[in-house]
Amino acid sequence: MAMARFGATAAGGVNRQALSAEDFVAQAELVRWGEALGLAASRDRIGNLFLRLPGTDPDAAPVLSGSHLDSQPTGGRFDGVYGVLAAFEAVQAIIERGVAHRHPIEVVAWMNEEGSRFAPGMMGSAVFAGARTEEETVSVRDAAGVSVADALAQCDIAMAQVPLRALGGPVHAYVEAHIEQGPVLEREGIPVGVVSGIQGKHTFRVEVLGEPSHAGTSERRERKDALIAATAMVQALAAEFHDAEDITKFTVGRFEVFPNAPSVVAGKVVFSIDLRHPRSDRLRAMSARIEPICRAVQGPCEVVVTRLSAADSLEFPTALRDRIRSIAGRLDIPSLDLPSAAGHDARYLHPIAPSAMIFVPCHLGITHNEAESAEPGDLAAGARVLADLLVELANEPARKESE
Amino acid sequence: MAMARFGATAAGGVNRQALSAEDFVAQAELVRWGEALGLAASRDRIGNLFLRLPGTDPDAAPVLSGSHLDSQPTGGRFDGVYGVLAAFEAVQAIIERGVAHRHPIEVVAWMNEEGSRFAPGMMGSAVFAGARTEEETVSVRDAAGVSVADALAQCDIAMAQVPLRALGGPVHAYVEAHIEQGPVLEREGIPVGVVSGIQGKHTFRVEVLGEPSHAGTSERRERKDALIAATAMVQALAAEFHDAEDITKFTVGRFEVFPNAPSVVAGKVVFSIDLRHPRSDRLRAMSARIEPICRAVQGPCEVVVTRLSAADSLEFPTALRDRIRSIAGRLDIPSLDLPSAAGHDARYLHPIAPSAMIFVPCHLGITHNEAESAEPGDLAAGARVLADLLVELANEPARKESE
Numbered sequence: 020m021a022m023a024r025f026g027a028t029a030a031g032g033v034n035r036q037a038l039s040a041e042d043f044v045a046q047a048e049l050v051r052w053g054e055a056l057g058l059a060a061s062r063d064r065i066g067n068l069f070l071r072l073p074g075t076d077p078d079a080a081p082v083l084s085g086s087h088l089d090s091q092p093t094g095g096r097f098d099g100v101y102g103v104l105a106a107f108e109a110v111q112a113i114i115e116r117g118v119a120h121r122h123p124i125e126v127v128a129w130m131n132e133e134g135s136r137f138a139p140g141m142m143g144s145a146v147f148a149g150a151r152t153e154e155e156t157v158s159v160r161d162a163a164g165v166s167v168a169d170a171l172a173q174c175d176i177a178m179a180q181v182p183l184r185a186l187g188g189p190v191h192a193y194v195e196a197h198i199e200q201g202p203v204l205e206r207e208g209i210p211v212g213v214v215s216g217i218q219g220k221h222t223f224r225v226e227v228l229g230e231p232s233h234a235g236t237s238e239r240r241e242r243k244d245a246l247i248a249a250t251a252m253v254q255a256l257a258a259e260f261h262d263a264e265d266i267t268k269f270t271v272g273r274f275e276v277f278p279n280a281p282s283v284v285a286g287k288v289v290f291s292i293d294l295r296h297p298r299s300d301r302l303r304a305m306s307a308r309i310e311p312i313c314r315a316v317q318g319p320c321e322v323v324v325t326r327l328s329a330a331d332s333l334e335f336p337t338a339l340r341d342r343i344r345s346i347a348g349r350l351d352i353p354s355l356d357l358p359s360a361a362g363h364d365a366r367y368l369h370p371i372a373p374s375a376m377i378f379v380p381c382h383l384g385i386t387h388n389e390a391e392s393a394e395p396g397d398l399a400a401g402a403r404v405l406a407d408l409l410v411e412l413a414n415e416p417a418r419k420e421s422e
Numbered sequence: 423m424a425m426a427r428f429g430a431t432a433a434g435g436v437n438r439q440a441l442s443a444e445d446f447v448a449q450a451e452l453v454r455w456g457e458a459l460g461l462a463a464s465r466d467r468i469g470n471l472f473l474r475l476p477g478t479d480p481d482a483a484p485v486l487s488g489s490h491l492d493s494q495p496t497g498g499r500f501d502g503v504y505g506v507l508a509a510f511e512a513v514q515a516i517i518e519r520g521v522a523h524r525h526p527i528e529v530v531a532w533m534n535e536e537g538s539r540f541a542p543g544m545m546g547s548a549v550f551a552g553a554r555t556e557e558e559t560v561s562v563r564d565a566a567g568v569s570v571a572d573a574l575a576q577c578d579i580a581m582a583q584v585p586l587r588a589l590g591g592p593v594h595a596y597v598e599a600h601i602e603q604g605p606v607l608e609r610e611g612i613p614v615g616v617v618s619g620i621q622g623k624h625t626f627r628v629e630v631l632g633e634p635s636h637a638g639t640s641e642r643r644e645r646k647d648a649l650i651a652a653t654a655m656v657q658a659l660a661a662e663f664h665d666a667e668d669i670t671k672f673t674v675g676r677f678e679v680f681p682n683a684p685s686v687v688a689g690k691v692v693f694s695i696d697l698r699h700p701r702s703d704r705l706r707a708m709s710a711r712i713e714p715i716c717r718a719v720q721g722p723c724e725v726v727v728t729r730l731s732a733a734d735s736l737e738f739p740t741a742l743r744d745r746i747r748s749i750a751g752r753l754d755i756p757s758l759d760l761p762s763a764a765g766h767d768a769r770y771l772h773p774i775a776p777s778a779m780i781f782v783p784c785h786l787g788i789t790h791n792e793a794e795s796a797e798p799g800d801l802a803a804g805a806r807v808l809a810d811l812l813v814e815l816a817n818e819p820a821r822k823e824s825e
Contacts, residue, residue, distance in 0.1 A: 092681040093634055093689070135683035200639040220638065222684060231496055233790040234673035234696040235623065235764035236603040239664070246674050247660055250653035257650055261642070270637035271649050272684045274677065278495040280538035281625060281675045281694035283790045286496070291684035293637040361638035387636040387686045 022048065022088070022104065023096040032389025033096055037089040037131030037142075038066060038170035043177035045088045046128060050181055052107065056114055058126070061184040065153060066130030066174050067143040069184070072110050074122045074413055080189035081123040082412045083372075084109065084405065086197055086364060087132035087143075094133070095391020097198045097381060101398060103128045105196040105377075109406035120413035122191050129364045136161045137170075138273075138291065139222050139328040144364035147187050148371045162275075190372035192339070192412045195365040196401050197376060198393055202384035203357055210400040211354040212378030213343045216334035218268075219302040220362050221326065223292040223309060225252065228321040231278060231286030242284050246276055248320040249288035252313045256292070259312055260305060267305065268295040268360070297358060299331035330366055339375035346407045352400045361386075372418075375408075377401050425451065425491070425507065426499040435792025436499055440492040440534030440545075441469060441573035446580035448491045449531065453584055455510065459517055461529070464587040468556060469533035469577050470546040472587070475513050477525045477816055483592035484526040485815045486775075487512065487808065489600055489767060490535035490546075497536070498794020500601045500784060504801060506531045508599040508780075512809035523816035525594050532767045539564045540573075541676075541694065542625050542731040547767035550590050551774045565678075593775035595742070595815045598768040599808050600779060601796055605787035606760055613803040614757040615781030616746045619737035621671075622705040623765050624729065626695040626712060628655065631724040634681060634689030645687050646722045649679055652691035654719040659695070662715055663708060670708065671698040671763065700761060702734035733769055742778040749810045755803045764789075776821075778811075780804050 025045040026035030035041040046068050050060040053070040062068045068088075071081065086102025106126040113124065129147070134140025137159045145151040157168040199205075204212050229245030253271050260269040273291040292309060296302040310324040340356070347354035359376060368374045379401035382392040428448040429438030438444040449471050453463040456473040465471045471491075474484065489505025509529040516527065532550070537543025540562045548554040560571035602608075607615050632648030656674050663672040676694040695712060699705040713727040743759070750757035762779060771777045782804035785795040 091683055091686055093686075133683070134685060135681070138684050140685065200636050218638070231791045232788065233603050233764055234675055235621070235671055235698050236787060236789065237671075239668050239671070244673075246656065246677060250656040250674075253649065253653040254657055265642050268638055268640075268642070270647075270685065270687055271653075272637055272679075272686045272688060273682050274649060274679045274688075275682070276675075276677045278538070279676050279678070280494050280536070280790075281541050282537060282543065282673065282696050283494050283496075283675045284673055285675060285677075286791075293685050295638050361636055384639060385635070386639065387683075388634045388689075 020096070022100050026090065028093065028389055030389040032391065033090045033094050034092050035088065035090040036092060036136040037133065038167070038174055039136070042089055043174060046178060049103070049107070049128065056111055058110065060181045062178055062181050063147065063184055063186045065143050065146040065156065065186060066171055067147055068128040068181070070107070070126040072114065072124045074120045074124065076121045079122040079417055080191040081125040082191050082409055083125050083127050083193045083368070084195065084409055085127035085129065086195050088128045089131055089133050091133050091135050091387045093389050095386060095388060097391055097393050098200065098386055099132055101198055101379070101393070102196045105398070105402040105405050108402050109409050112406050113410060118410055120410055122413040124409055124413050132364055137167050141362065141364055141367055142167070144367040148367040149187060150367050153186070190368065191415070191418055193365060193368035193372050193374040194405060194408055194412070195363055195376045196405050197363060197378060198381035198386065199378040200361045200381060200384065200386040204355065204378060204380035205382060207355060209353045209355045210379060210397040211347050211352050211404055213340050213354050213356045214335060214376035214378055215340065215356050215358045216332060217359045217362060217366050218295050218297040219299050219330055219332035220293065220295045221302060221306045221329045224325045224327055225290050225292060225313060226323040227252070227288040229284070229286050232284045234282040234284060237284060243319045244284045245288040245320050246285035248316065248318050249290055251316040253290065255312050255316050256309065259308060260294070266296060295360065297332050302331065330362065333366060333369055335369065335375050336373050339373055342411065343375060343377060343404060343408060347404050350403055350407070352404060377405055423499070425503050429493065431496065431792055433792040435794065436493045436497050437495050438491065438493040439495060439539040440536065441570070441577055442539070445492055446577060449581060452506070452510070452531065459514055461513065463584045465581055465584050466550070466587055466589045468546050468549040468559065468589060469574055470550055471531040471584070473510070473529040475517065475527045477523045477527065479524045482525040482820055483594040484528040485594050485812055486528050486530050486596045486771070487598065487812055488530035488532065489598050491531045492534055492536050494536050494538050494790045496792050498789060498791060500794055500796045501603065501789055502535055504601055504782070504796070505599045508801070508805040508808050511805050512812050515809050516813060521813055523813055525816040527812055527816050535767055540570050544765065544767055544770055545570070547770040551770040552590060553770050556589070593771065594818070594821055596768060596771035596775050596777040597808060597811055597815070598766055598779045599804050600766060600781060601784035601789065602781040603764045603784060603787065603789040607758065607781060607783035608785060610758060612756045612758045613782060613800045614750050614755050614807055616743050616757050616759045617738060617779035617781055618743065618759050618761045619735060620762045620765060620769050621698050621700040622702050622733055622735035623696065623698045624705060624709045624732045627728045627730055628693050628695060628716060629726040630655070630691040630720070632687070632689050635687045637685040637687060640687060647687045648691040648723050649688035651719065651721050651723040652693055655716045656693065658715050658719050659712065662711060663697070669699060698763065700735050705734065733765065736769060736772055738772065738778050739776050742776055745814065746778060746780060746807060746811060750807050753806055753810065755807060780808055
């Protein structure tokens with residue numbers, strides 16, 4: 020609730036978009052909370068923030084745990100923030116109990132998980148893990164024309180008191196706690212979810228090019244109306260991806276019209292596609308259908324389909340999932356295995372380090388919405404399991420010995 | 423070309439939206455040009471600008487001639503501006519030739535004809551003529567939340583040197599010169615169009631209310647996706663209003679999505695409808711179909727259809743049209759009768775004073791587009807006919823005597 024003050028909306032949600040003033044203020048507050056515990060803050064060039072608790076072995080790779088502080092424009096108080104603060108409170112408990120551990124433990128807040136201001140999302144974790152280049156990432160612009168590079172220069176000013184560290188580096192293990200963003204845990208009355216994996220997600224930008232003309236004088240058969248073409252594409256895609264089992268997730272969330280004036284036939288439309296499916300083969304097959312479907316209904320307009328990201332479905336290591344399940348059992352906290360329909364930063368850590376996710380219930384599965392809510396008891400249960408897991412991981416031998 | 427410097431775009435067009443800084447600078451330039459000729463500038467509370475050439479009878483109602491200086495966001499150099507400057511140059515010729523006239527002649531630039539920043543358009547002429555209330559008009563807001571009242575306060579500052587006059591008042595006659603915004607005159611090789619009337623236009627705002635949710639986790643059958651519903655409405659309306667003869671003009675030029683983020687199912691869409699037809703009965707019948715068609719495809723969303731304006735088709739007085747035709751004949755300038763598919767400020771002057779319009783060709787009918795263009799010879803021909811008509815009208819007896 021203390022973090023939800025930064026970017027608070029009238030409807031009780033949060034608007035704290037990546038690399039905004041609200042984001043910087045929230046990060047600075049986290050740094051202050053860390054200082055009170057003696058945690059050393061650092062940040063990298065792509066805007067990821069770390070709070071480090073040293074272990075007994077100065078050469079050991081850190082155990083990372085966290086999520087993100089940025090939100091959707093009309094986002095909630097828990098998405099992302101919970102994972103950062105659960106890790107923070109786990110570290111606080113480890114310090115207060117004086118629990119010894121070999122590896123350093125680092126709380127991390129990844130830059131731009133949401134992808135609402137700068138698309139696509141998970142920028143910080145993807146660049147950290149080497150899945151995307153820094154060059155390509157910093158050139159992305161928001162709707163106002165501000166680039167990630169410009170916004171990072173603002174970050175350098177706002178966060179000047181936090182020293183820079185090198186980008187990337189070895190990670191012993193990564194654990195991310197998060198609200199489920201679905202209805203299952205609440206419905207089953209189970210406070211902790213053991214996340215089996217993340218469903219695949221491909222994202223696209225579709226640019227429809229027409230010709231602006233006068234709404235009163237231009238004849239229909241001479242028009243190149245980009246809005247008529249784009250709305251036809253959205254309807255055709257929605258029909259194509261309609262499955263009776265309701266497994267495919269197809270979303271056009273952004274749709275921008277130029278010049279966007281009531282009496283001017285639209286000269287250009289740019290819209291986003293977010294396509295997800297738990298089976299990677301199905302997802303790839305559907306992605307390949309997007310461009311032909313758009314072309315089939317483009318009429319007199321041109322269309323350019325650009326794939327922005329293509330993340331296949333993944334499964335977290337069973338050894339880590341078993342461990343979460345047994346820690347929960349030891350603490351008498353009921354748990355349930357379930358997949359993640361949403362994407363998370365853990366997707367990008369998974370290829371470079373053993374990674375896991377812990378879910379907690381959120382009310383009715385409502386998320387990316389100011390009404391998002393979760394129960395304090397469930398949030399605490401997830402943080403307790405996380406704290407014990409971090410201690411176990413931080414006391415493992417270095418990875419080379421263990422594998 | 424001198425006026426096109428204000429709001430000039432890289433592509434050779436103009437972005438000079440109503441009551442913007444660019445609009446104020448253009449108005450101030452026109453006032454300066456008028457001062458050089460001895461014309462007295464004044465403006466009214468709703469932002470209309472007048473340059474007055476006195477006649478011999480100080481009690482006679484003025485002959486008004488002009489159009490508008492505001493443009494679409496990606497507009498051209500001729501739409502509106504031509505009518506203001508044709509009237510200005512006609513007055514200049516009348517002064518330089520020392521032609522006597524009884525009525526004052528006033529050059530007018532009406533506020534916000536385009537309706538792109540503040541919808542609907544033709545605000546200045548509608549309030550001047552009493553067709554819309556000042557209260558309702560000043561409360562309209564642009565996309566940034568700025569009201570017409572706020573923008574008029576800016577106008578008061580920018581145009582402080584120009585004295586205020588009372589709103590409205592008697593008008594002896596009104597003549598508006600304008601580019602055709604259609605292909606007919608150019609195709610026929612005729613420099614002057616005698617405008618028979620203006621086709622009717624009804625405008626609407628459609629608000630589609632859904633519920634924002636997560637693109638990866640929310641199930642299709644539980645979604646209230648405002649974008650899926652709104653695109654279905656646009657497609658259904660386009661199909662309904664598709665006529666083989668291509669007479670109906672149906673345009674959705676503005677379409678705004680909230681929160682407009684790639685991974686959030688749209689919670690709200692607001693779109694515009696601009697519907698025109700030369701037959702008022704057909705137009706009214708089509709307008710009545712809009713709400714039922716939207717409701718038929720609203721799915722799980724709500725829809726609110728609001729009519730913003732409803733202007734039926736009109737015919738200009740035959741006496742004035744005959745006069746334009748005969749002046750053109752006297753000057754050896756070929757002319758052609760044709761209707762106006764676009765709306766103009768003359769629509770609102772027509773009910774309060776004898777009104778007419780003179781068209782000149784524009785290249786390929788391209789308009790509301792930065793590529794808009796017109797030939798100097800045609801523009802001059804229209805201004806010559808206008809000058810002679812203004813002198814004739816300004817030497818008529820006062821209207822009470824003449825009718």
